[in-house]
Amino acid sequence: MNPQPAPARFSVLGQLALYALYTVAGLVAIVWLLGLAAGSTGSAVTGGAIDTGNNAITIALRTEPPQLDYGRATDSISLTVLFHTVEGLLTYDDNMALIPGVAERHEIRGDGATFWLRGDARWSNGEPVTAHDFVFAWRRVQDPATASAYAFIMYPVKNAEAINRGELPPEALGVRALGDRVLEVEFERPTPYFDKLVAFVTFYPVNEAFFQSTDGRFGASADMLLYNGPYVMNEWIHSASMRWDRNPDYWGGHKGFIDTIHVGYITQDVNARLNLFKDGQIADTQLVPQMLGEAMERRWQIDRSMDGTVFFLQLNFRDGRLTANKNFRKALLYAQDPVEFVYKALKEPSYMPAVSLFPFWIRGAEGYFRQEHPPTPHEYNVAKAREHLELARRELGLETFPPIHLLADDSPLGSISSEYYQAVYTRNLGLELRIDKQIFKQRLAKMDAGEFDIVVSGWGPDYDDALTFGDLFSSWNLNNRGRYASPEMDALVRIAQSELDPVKRMAAFGEIQDLVHEDVVIVPMYERGWSFVVDPRLKGFKRRAVGPEVDYTYARIDGRAAD
Amino acid sequence: MRFTLLMWPGGGMAWYVCKRLLQGVLTVWFIATATFFAMHNVPGDPLLNDRAMTPAIRANLEARYGLDQPLLNQYLIYLGNLARGDFGISFTQENRQVNDIIREHFPVSATLGILAVVFAAAGGVLWGALTALYRNRLPDYLIMFLVILGISVPSFVVAALSQLGLVSLNNLTGRSLLPVAGWGSVYHMLAPALVLGLSTMAYLTRLMRSSMLEIIDSDFVRTARSKGVPPALIFSRHQLRNAILPVVTVLGPQIAVITTGGFVVELVFAIPGLGRFFVEAVQQLDYTVIMGTTVFYGAFLVFMVIVVDLLYGVIDPRVRLQ
Numbered sequence: 001m002n003p004q005p006a007p008a009r010f011s012v013l014g015q016l017a018l019y020a021l022y023t024v025a026g027l028v029a030i031v032w033l034l035g036l037a038a039g040s041t042g043s044a045v046t047g048g049a050i051d052t053g054n055n056a057i058t059i060a061l062r063t064e065p066p067q068l069d070y071g072r073a074t075d076s077i078s079l080t081v082l083f084h085t086v087e088g089l090l091t092y093d094d095n096m097a098l099i100p101g102v103a104e105r106h107e108i109r110g111d112g113a114t115f116w117l118r119g120d121a122r123w124s125n126g127e128p129v130t131a132h133d134f135v136f137a138w139r140r141v142q143d144p145a146t147a148s149a150y151a152f153i154m155y156p157v158k159n160a161e162a163i164n165r166g167e168l169p170p171e172a173l174g175v176r177a178l179g180d181r182v183l184e185v186e187f188e189r190p191t192p193y194f195d196k197l198v199a200f201v202t203f204y205p206v207n208e209a210f211f212q213s214t215d216g217r218f219g220a221s222a223d224m225l226l227y228n229g230p231y232v233m234n235e236w237i238h239s240a241s242m243r244w245d246r247n248p249d250y251w252g253g254h255k256g257f258i259d260t261i262h263v264g265y266i267t268q269d270v271n272a273r274l275n276l277f278k279d280g281q282i283a284d285t286q287l288v289p290q291m292l293g294e295a296m297e298r299r300w301q302i303d304r305s306m307d308g309t310v311f312f313l314q315l316n317f318r319d320g321r322l323t324a325n326k327n328f329r330k331a332l333l334y335a336q337d338p339v340e341f342v343y344k345a346l347k348e349p350s351y352m353p354a355v356s357l358f359p360f361w362i363r364g365a366e367g368y369f370r371q372e373h374p375p376t377p378h379e380y381n382v383a384k385a386r387e388h389l390e391l392a393r394r395e396l397g398l399e400t401f402p403p404i405h406l407l408a409d410d411s412p413l414g415s416i417s418s419e420y421y422q423a424v425y426t427r428n429l430g431l432e433l434r435i436d437k438q439i440f441k442q443r444l445a446k447m448d449a450g451e452f453d454i455v456v457s458g459w460g461p462d463y464d465d466a467l468t469f470g471d472l473f474s475s476w477n478l479n480n481r482g483r484y485a486s487p488e489m490d491a492l493v494r495i496a497q498s499e500l501d502p503v504k505r506m507a508a509f510g511e512i513q514d515l516v517h518e519d520v521v522i523v524p525m526y527e528r529g530w531s532f533v534v535d536p537r538l539k540g541f542k543r544r545a546v547g548p549e550v551d552y553t554y555a556r557i558d559g560r561a562a563d
Numbered sequence: 564m565r566f567t568l569l570m571w572p573g574g575g576m577a578w579y580v581c582k583r584l585l586q587g588v589l590t591v592w593f594i595a596t597a598t599f600f601a602m603h604n605v606p607g608d609p610l611l612n613d614r615a616m617t618p619a620i621r622a623n624l625e626a627r628y629g630l631d632q633p634l635l636n637q638y639l640i641y642l643g644n645l646a647r648g649d650f651g652i653s654f655t656q657e658n659r660q661v662n663d664i665i666r667e668h669f670p671v672s673a674t675l676g677i678l679a680v681v682f683a684a685a686g687g688v689l690w691g692a693l694t695a696l697y698r699n700r701l702p703d704y705l706i707m708f709l710v711i712l713g714i715s716v717p718s719f720v721v722a723a724l725s726q727l728g729l730v731s732l733n734n735l736t737g738r739s740l741l742p743v744a745g746w747g748s749v750y751h752m753l754a755p756a757l758v759l760g761l762s763t764m765a766y767l768t769r770l771m772r773s774s775m776l777e778i779i780d781s782d783f784v785r786t787a788r789s790k791g792v793p794p795a796l797i798f799s800r801h802q803l804r805n806a807i808l809p810v811v812t813v814l815g816p817q818i819a820v821i822t823t824g825g826f827v828v829e830l831v832f833a834i835p836g837l838g839r840f841f842v843e844a845v846q847q848l849d850y851t852v853i854m855g856t857t858v859f860y861g862a863f864l865v866f867m868v869i870v871v872d873l874l875y876g877v878i879d880p881r882v883r884l885q
Contacts, residue, residue: 012696012798016689019688023685026681027682027685030677030678031678031749031752034678034749064656066655066656069657072657072658074612074614144622144623144626145623146623147620147624147626148620148623149612149624150614151617151619151620152614152620164623166619220659238835239668241745241746241747264745265833266833267744267830267832268830269830271723271726272743272744272832272833275729275730276743278730279730279743281744438606441608441609441847442607444607444612444613445606445607445611448615460613477615478615478616478617481615
């Protein structure tokens with residue numbers, strides 16, 4: 001053996017360096033191979049947030065749309081995708097007013113409705129959208145085999161509920177096509193708000209021949225849908241990306257100004273979306289309270305809008321519950337202050353303290369409902385609350401109150417809410433509240449079973465009418481999980497459902513609002529909102545309270561606005 | 564700990580592999596059964612949603628998912644489908660087959676995972692060997708400090724920080740050097756793969772260091788040194804080859820863990836991998852996806868353990884001789 005010329009340590013290191021070199025070479029080869037593999041499972045977007053040259057934008061979605069078969073869709077992300085790509089009889093303009101969609105005009109009577117369809121509405125395969133497409137779609141929704149969770153929204157149509165129960169065949173549904181362009185609807189009961197309903201995805205048309213050709217995979221991928229909206233979805237890589245292109249065959253020139261909308265990213269992580277926005281990769285993003293400081297430092301234009309949902313403490317009216325006692329409920333109402341809760345505990349500037357079951361943006365007969373029928377202002381009065389509590393104690397014949405069961409979600413908001421109300425009721429009323437934190441689905445299960453005194457819950461709108469909130473506490477509504485039941489309420493809800501005169505109808509909602517307050521069916525907490533930031537070059541972007549979460553159908557790129 | 568299993572008995576290689584595979588199938592069956600019954604005992608109801616359902620709508624949905632059957636029937640139907648390799652339809656992505664979900668998203672996680680494992684293994688062995696060579700000197704202290712950080716800082720912190728770092732880097736240079744998130748090219752992979760592999764790399768470094776140190780003082784190394792074998796040769800033939808054995812043991816299962824996806828990394832970097840389905844399915848009580856991903860993951864893990872045991876024979880001739 002020759003003696004080593006170099007120090008021993010060096011050659012060992014040399015050997016190690018050689019291995020490192022091999023490793024790097026191997027890495028490069030592997031990275032190259034993986035790059036080939038990745039190309040088929042995702043699509044890299046290169047244009048950035050705003051691509052002025054190609055008139056394209058890139059956005060991010062919160063989650064993958066779980067269900068684009070619109071007969072069965074229920075969630076707001078699916079609704080968002082569908083709102084851009086499929087159109088029903090009526091749709092919304094950029095001010096949330098109903099405007100014609102596939103139907104040019106319509107008429108609603110006490111016993112039914114007629115929709116006259118336009119001749120130039122086309123599917124993306126070139127076929128016209130006809131009245132038959134609606135008849136097929138609506139029958140399918142009620143067919144028990146479809147198992148549509150939103151079938152109930154169509155129950156105002158004659159025989160719908162019986163079909164859904166399997167008691168009548170789908171053909172018995174009260175909807176007929178008189179030729180290709182007239183759709184005739186028969187009602188189960190007068191439904192003056194039917195025009196608001198048909199803007200919802202469950203009422204969208206389905207081309208029967210195309211549906212049969214999908215062989216049970218309708219809505220499962222981009223080519224398993226037909227489009228008749230302002231955009232066509234040409235690419236959908238699950239959980240990764242989508243591409244919506246402007247639909248050249250769309251009948252109207254009033255929507256769809258951007259040529260291509262890339263959904264470049266799908267992630268629930270709100271920080272990741274903020275980073276993408278900061279990096280100039282997406283056109284808008286939501287801001288949570290922790291981000292507002294940085295947003296202000298960067299001098300961003302912070303926008304706000306309501307998301308439509310009202311949160312409240314729902315009280316349990318079942319026998320034997322403390323909350324079944326009216327004075328006890330009044331004590332709960334007066335002892336807390338939603339203003340303090342929203343501004344001191346939640347600290348979310350887009351949220352508003354709630355005073356009513358009805359959010360402020362609900363429309364009335366002419367203007368806003370709450371301007372026509374102002375709710376009773378909230379009174380934060382601890383002394384009065386204690387008086388009611390004392391009355392309740394005597395009525396119930398109790399020495400002291402047993403612990404109160406407060407049910408809530410395990411979400412961050414659920415935690416803040418339950419802990420805040422626990423503290424407030426302990427401080428102001430001397431009550432002991434036991435918080436029962438559950439995962440979302442288990443919270444619902446316990447609500448259904450009535451295992452709570454107070455539950456932190458919310459209600460969001462399905463359609464743009466006061467009834468979407470107004471019928472919540474009728475005795476037959478399954479979402480009335482506190483089992484509040486009053487003949488007076490039921491009578492008012494019946495008027496609100498069927499009264500054809502808008503002024504009288506809104507008056508009924510006004511009385512419902514007062515009754516909910518008088519009987520303390522709920523303790524209103526807040527109306528939820530969004531804080532968000534939009535790239536200054538993008539104009540006309542909307543966040544909506546009803547239906548889709550975000551709306552790019554009226555958005556356009558304004559190149560000149562860039563610094 | 565695994566050495567009892569390592570002996571290839573007289574029956575020969577083929578018999579040994581058969582036996583191990585059979586054990587594997589039993590293990591997977593056990594995982595499937597345990598998951599099935601555990602899942603059905605989790606409080607909550609997969610069909611419940613914000614909107615209360617009329618009994619009619621509920622019955623329609625139960626029929627669709629076979630939840631109207633008694634539990635034992637559901638289990639038998641499930642096993643039957645499993646034997647045919649059919650995991651059913653997802654409860655949350657209602658018109659997707661769980662098979663499709665695994666088929667479309669596992670390759671993404673696997674691609675990212677392979678890169679992460681390569682980072683981890685290459686880095687772990689190199690850093691580990693280096694620390695052993697420089698035992699108790701500055702490079703050793705420095706690397707071991709970083710290793711402790713790598714092991715103890717949770718991945719959501721590392722992922723968020725590295726993403727923030729990328730944003731700052733891109734803002735600073737005024738160009739998109741590396742994408743902040745997303746999927747579709749090699750550049751999208753580099754940062755998430757490093758983050759994903761980081762804790763494994765740190766763990767392997769420590770493992771490599773301790774096994775190298777054990778071997779440096781062993782008899783055969785001293786013998787080789789006294790015979791005058793060049794240090795580089797001692798290092799590569801005697802030390803590295805012996806020291807790498809425990810690393811391979813750990814690496815096998817780690818490949819299964821990493822390539823089936825990291826929930827946090829996929830969430831932060833908006834990567835369409837399988838990892839997010841593990842967590843979201845449980846949160847939403849998506850029965851079929853829970854079952855599908857768990858059984859798939861279990862089978863993969865069992866398979867990797869078998870592969871590692873076989874690899875032992877290749878790396879260490881002593882195993883074969885027994």
